[in-house]
Amino acid sequence: MTSTTVATTQAVTPATGPTARPAGGSANTLTGKRRIAFASFVDENYLPGFLVLLRSLALSNPGLCEDFIVLHDDLKPSSVARIRALHPRVELRRVDAAHYDSYAKGDQANYLVRKAYFILDVFRVRDYDTVITLDTDMVVLGDLGELLKLREGLAAVPQFFYGQHKLNSGLLVIQREYLSDEFCARIDATGRSGAYELDKHDQGILNAVLDGDFVQLDARYNFVKRRLSGDLPVPDDTAILHFTGRHKPWQGGEAGYGKAEERWRELELSDAQFHAAYLAQGKGAHHDLLVHFGTPHVRRTGDVESARRVAAAHIAAGEYQEAVDVLESVRIPLDAAWPHEVLGHALMSVSRYDEARAQLLLATGAPNRAATAFGRLAQIAWIHGDDEAAQRYALDGLRVDPTHRANRLMQRRTETPQAPPEGVAAEQLAHVAFYMERQGNAGDKLLPETVRLAVGTDGDTGPRKWLSVHAHRLFDEAALERVNARRGLVIGGGGLFIPDTAPNGNSAWQWNVPDALLNRIDVPVMVYAVGFNAFDGQSYRAGRFNTALRALVERASFFGLRNHGSIEKVRSLLPAELHDKVRFQPCPTTVTRQLVDGWTDPPHRENTVLVNAAYDRAGLRFGHDYGHFLAEMAKAVRALGAHAEVKCVAHSLDDEKIAFDLRREHGVSLPVIPMYDFDNDAIRDTYARTKLVIGMRGHAGMIPFGCGTPIISLISHPKMAYFLSDIDRPEWGISVHDKNLGAVLTERAVGLLDDHAASVADVHGRQQELWKVTEANAADLRVILGRPAR
Incomplete structure (x- = not known):
């Protein structure tokens, strides 16, 4: 049958x-990963400024690509197309313009005054944790990474002319607690009452509502043009230059600010010029930006090196067919080893193995690509069950580079x-x-x-x-x-x-x-x-x-x-x-x-807490929060050290990074348990004998749980939340993005340690429910396997 x-x-x-x-x-709800967006209000009059702003953001921060919310009241389709060409993650949202008609204003008849309030719609955003607003008369000249790390309050640069208790609203870093109905109600009440500086529009309302209660940023994040009167040069550390005032650069500018406006005009680029400028920056490009700008650049120029970079970005994101497509669209010279190697990688990833071999063999002719190319040839041979050929290719790769890890592993794997x-x-x-x-x-x-x-x-x-x-x-x-x-x-x-x-x-x-x-x-x-x-x-x-x-x-x-x-x-x-x-x-x-024959729970547990962190796909795990995670873990490790010896348990070699980083950045030392070298009995024994495991890998939670040991999961992947939901213990998980990770982790860990017998009993009880499911399924499997194969 x-x-x-x-x-x-x-x-x-x-x-x-x-x-x-x-x-x-959603995945980010389960992992707690922060959703971050930029936002601007854009209309047809300010569109030229916004296009320059988008170019400046990409060129000054090539590795940064978050969603960009474009608030608008009536943009033309052609304008939307121009915006989308300059950013791959645009979110268009129409403002409720009539909502602001009830606000008291200094000049009701001036349409520009009316539109000045529309940026306040950003406080009605509910699907992001952090929103950074940028006025369309700004250009970004420096790194904005520090703004994305902010976790508290509403941040802005104090006004240049009005003392430290008032902010300039050209740049705002808004956290979720301000993206609320309650804060919107305060804005509306102030706007309708007119109890604010009417000639300051949205900025006047925010200053009246906040009354100085905001996080003050350095002036370099909103450096106003007025500070450069007399044709002063823009300071080198300026991150954002703001062309405040009536006269905008795209309207002819203003006398006395020539050097500032030169920085703006440098960014008046055609699409071809802009794409070339972005591609010229070399390393550090964000996948989405590199693909978005690099694809039309390759189509326009046929440049092989740009095609290789775009293809490599596709491969890093798991977009293998797209990588094949972009490299097959250009003519690769025979001696261009790196593009051949990347194309070979892409082709083997879509199972076009014969074509992949041809490309990789071409790549072996260049000493700087040969080891990697031989490693991929060995992988293809191994995939096809040809251990002898895989061994030969791996040894060829090691002759080129004796330190090449992939070839060393393949050579060992295919030893007879x-x-x-x-x-x-x-x-x-x-x-x-x-x-x-x-x-x-x-x-x-x-x-x-x-x-x-x-x-x-x-x-x-x-x-x-x-x-x-x-x-x-x-x-x-x-x-x-x-x-x-x-x-x-x-x-x-x-x-x-x-x-x-x-x-x-x-x-x-x-x-x-x-x-x-x-x-x-x-x-x-x-x-x-x-x-x-x-x-x-x-x-x-x-x-x-x-x-x-x-x-x-x-x-x-x-x-x-x-x-x-x-x-x-x-x-x-x-x-x-x-x-x-x-x-x-x-x-x-x-x-x-329940599975291991003769299992007995350990009569005595070591007074240890084992910590595991994972670093594969670190960008997907941590986003912009790795520094925050590390600092919070340092707090937790120090606090837990008063209750037990804390050790790092490494499921793979890369997992040891947390021990290195904690020591380098925070002076915290952790002994390392190299579990990647353990056999199965040693893995189980190590987890059975400790008191608590704090793990980021799925099996750094499931294995100790299966051995009867209490766990806390550091959630950077939805699967961790899935498991804790199944055992009805979501409180055993903490997001790596949690604002108070160190304190929360310490509190929960100490709670499990202080009543350890009850914690172990709880694990046993949860496990018994999973065992019932496993036994029922095993009975069904026995029925299935009891039937003869046809």
Whole structure:
């Protein structure tokens, strides 16, 4: 009987857990990641100034790209097009102009006076945590990074002529507490009463409402033109130059300010000039800006180096086909090794392997690109199961650069190992998983064994009962034949639904399987405890992933995802008739105590707290808040040191960064536990013997929880919130962006430590609920596997 028939004839009710409700909400709501935007009011009269402002922002801050809210009352479509050409993340919002007609004004008949109030609509924004307003008669000349780090109050530069208690409203840094109905009501009441400086318009209202209660910024962030009377030069440290007054640069300017206006006119550029200027800046460009400006520049010029940079930006964002498209649009000289290497990388990421080999072989001719090119050639050979060729390429790469890590790992991976004892095929299960190498991520190292314990083969997790199928290797005819000779196929666990860990064009997720071969698997297919692992800000190649996902769900006899958040995400991509096939199966690491034969809880725990931080995709994890996170963690580590010894536990080599950064930046020293070097028993033992684990990686929470140890999650990824929702303990999670992270973390950690016996008992109770689900699913799996394969 086919596994498809099993799935349709089996009346299996999806298991539910202690909280079967979805862990809904947007990704940034779950992670607490701050949403930041710039904002300006723009009309046709001030459009020339705004276009220059946008150019200046990109050229002075090439690595900065946040949403830009354009408040307007009636912009022409052609003007909107010009704005969008200069920023890839424009949010157009029409102001309620009539709302301000009730305000008392100094000159009701002057249309410019009326529009001066429209910027106050920014306080009606509700979907951002921080909004930075910029007047359209400004140019940005310096780094604005410090403004994005502000977390408190309403910040502005004090007025130049009016003393320190009044602000200039040309630049405002507004935090969420001011983006409220209550503050808008105060603005409205003041505006309608006329109890403010009428000739100062919006600025007069804000000064009346705030009465000096604002965070004062250095004058360089709103350096008014009037300070440069007499043709004085613009100071070198000026971050924002503000052309206050009636005479604007695009209207002819004003005598006595020639050097200031020269800085503005430098930015009156055509699109071609502007694109070239942005591309000329070299490193540090933001992905969105580089793609937005670089794509038309490449189309216009055919410049190969610009095409390489744009393609590399696409690759870094997981946009592999786009990278192929941009490099295939230009003529790459034979001796241009770097573009060939980047194109080879992009081609292998969409599974055009033969073409990728040709490009990479061309790249090996240049000493500065050869090691990387050989490493990618080794990867392609390994993907196709050719360990001998992979070994040769890796050694070629090491001859060029003996320190090249990827080639060293591949060389070790493809060394001829002692062949494991072979089991009887008909008695084995095939297991598709991500099999971690030496010094690899500790969580991924532990997962395959734990899945095998949970699926159940009498505790035997070795080659007698299991055939290992590496998810990242191409599932070809030979692999199909091997799998079809087994009792069934288990896929999981781990966060296999992620677009960039092992990119391929066959499935667009980690298992490199073409649909045609998936559909020819004749044995039961069981997807077990897989997670939807996209970060906040990450996306899949929707068409390919959605098609592959649907084919997998249709084919599966069992389809279990490790949290309800993943279930919600996956169901949203499937037709309604497949929703009921998607069920809850907790990650088996969360029930480790129930799975490991002979497990006994430790009679004594070390008085330690283990801290884990993750640094893969750091920009997606931390945004602009890494400095804040580090400072708050330093406070927490110092405070917790009075209660226990605090250590850094590193699941991978990169996780040690927190120990280096805390010592360098804050003088806090942490011993490091190199868990990436541990075997599975040592991983479990280390987590079972500590009192508390504070972890950012998913398995720095789930593994210690499974070992019976209290946890606190540092949330930088939605999956952390998903898990805590499933066990009904959201209070065990704290966003890495939390304004008071150090104090909150300390309070919660001390609470768990002070009544440690109760904390452990709570973990055990939560775990028991997950074990009930796992046992129920295991019973269903036994029924599925008890049926003969066709």
